Amino acid sequence: MKRDPDEIAAKMHEALRDKEFKLYLQPKIDLKTKSTAGAEALVRWIGKKGEILFPNEFIPVFEQNGFCIFLDDYMLEQTCRLIRQWMKNGIEPIPISVNQSRLIFFQPDYTARLQQLMETYQIPRGVLILEITEGIALEKEQHLTARLTQIQNLGIQISMDDFGTGYSSLTMLGSLPIDELKLDRGFLLKASDPADTRSRIILQHIFQLAKSLNLPTVAEGIETVEQETFVRNWGGDYGQGYLYDRPMPVKEFNTKYMRGNFNEKTDFII
Template sequence: TEEIFCKKVVKLLKENPDTSYAFVYSDMENFRLIRDLFGENAANNILVYLAKVFNHFIGRDELCGRFDAGHFVLFLKYNKKELDRNLESAVKIINDFPINMTIKLGFGVYKIEDRNMPVQAMCARAVMAADAVRGKYGQHVAYYDKKVWEKQLHEQEIVNCMEDAVKEKQFKVYFQPKYELDSEMVAGAEALVRWQHPEKGFMSPAEFIPLFEKNGFITELDKFVWDTACGYIENWIKKGYHVVPISVNVSRADIYNPDFIEIMLGIVNRHGIAPEYIHLEITETAYTDNPAQIIDVVKKLKDIGFVIEMDDFGSGYSSLNMLNELPVDILKLDMGFVQGGIDENSSSILSFIIGLAKWMDYAVVAEGIETEEQIQILKDMDCNFVQGYYYAKPMPPDEFEAYMLKHNIPDNHQ
């Protein structure tokens, strides 16, 4: 257990006062994916193999323990050259395992400076270092250093002021228009959150969204965005405008919240608007965690009248299987995979996905549109809607209101 491991570490540090030690945290990035694709048995066999590989590098007065899922913690004598060599060869040996997929392994290393620090805190530093290599191709090892420490400090500052930011209305909702491709009229918009911090200024969602997803605050922020978006729709209806639907993001934490459906209903009822004005964007990756639960929740939301959009479609592995089971209305294609220009291969993939969606009676939105070339290709493929900087960036609500009125007049073909 973790407790026994920690006690052994304390003992070894006491018995070897002149030996330099380090914590190494191993992170198998695609462990969940391997388990889902190849089954529990294959995943367990990999863990057994992993343990054997690590134990091969463990010498006298060193330790290896498994803390959870695909994570091992090594307590090793510190010799940077040797450690780097051993970790690189561990990655190679582990990928000799007979499975039809690359095992993405990353390591975080914390060289112990303060021997009086609690063992859990030492370990946490190795975990932080491992975070730095997550998603980085070809890089397997990261060391805890000043940069990692500063990132940790910066993240802590963000966390410390997140609740005040809601109270003080520092979060703003922006709208990015969606266009019907045939008429090039505004047919909807996506609500996106921005943070205007009094001292740090404008903060990018990339800075705080992943952090809020990790600590659970994302559900509070999402509720704020849903409520704000519904407030604007209510206001536009009262003004007698031709209102377009607004898409809002739903995080996986929201889906697994037992009160989620009640919360959504409460918000639309409070603003007196029909659920179909709200499109719920659910990312494809949320489905892979717990398919049965997401299918159940999505069916209920659809029955109530909400429109369901599958966001980032094509970025995960379970797409086709999921299309068969999930009652979605709209597929949102992430154009990221064709951002560098559309070659024959990506064109075929795009054409296949759009054709499949049409055959299953789904509408298709392509997001991340930046060039005239992309527009032409999507028109030829009969894509329904587009969104991206080619047409318009996300804009404040008053700007979007004027934009919506100007660009959704029936005889206005821009």
């Protein structure tokens, strides 16, 4: 059942105050070693009665009314808190990528806020990754390049997410200082179709180009062994999708993927 946008907007501030937006994690897998190379932070809205709203139900509303700025900041801090919890428990943290919207990315105090979070939670360099969409990259390129460089100087990596969903320019891969390229699941789905030779050739060459630029690639939406084989043979570095695991609550992710002794009362505060 489709949610009423007005109802979503009416409840969003209260939901943020009551911490109804929950951090979920989906593992990112190294295609060569099959080991867990990182995770993506995703959000679920879990209401007081336990009902779950998925991002496609509320994110478009938040992007329209500007509330995504507050949600992005909240999820960013929750991710930093989790990384600190891992370290407190003697567990080496894995890199976590966090989605950031265009609205928050160009806020004047954005880099200062990132620096504050990195210092407050003592996040090691290279552990926090910000995911930006190619839509951000298509505007304000000069301003964007300066901002990306400032963020990288803080020890934060940049991943270009959903590459291939819009009017991607291959030249931006050489001009923008990014650390990782994530290919949209729709791209892989088309390339997996034996009849769609063009999409397959394009995807192969994107992997080859990224490899030439020493730019690690992540294929999203891997659901079959056949798709995994395609991506690995084409030179893809990492995979993410239901073949490996679904997005899950932090507690479940810790049990399945992170080794260490967790105290139930203090460690699962996300």
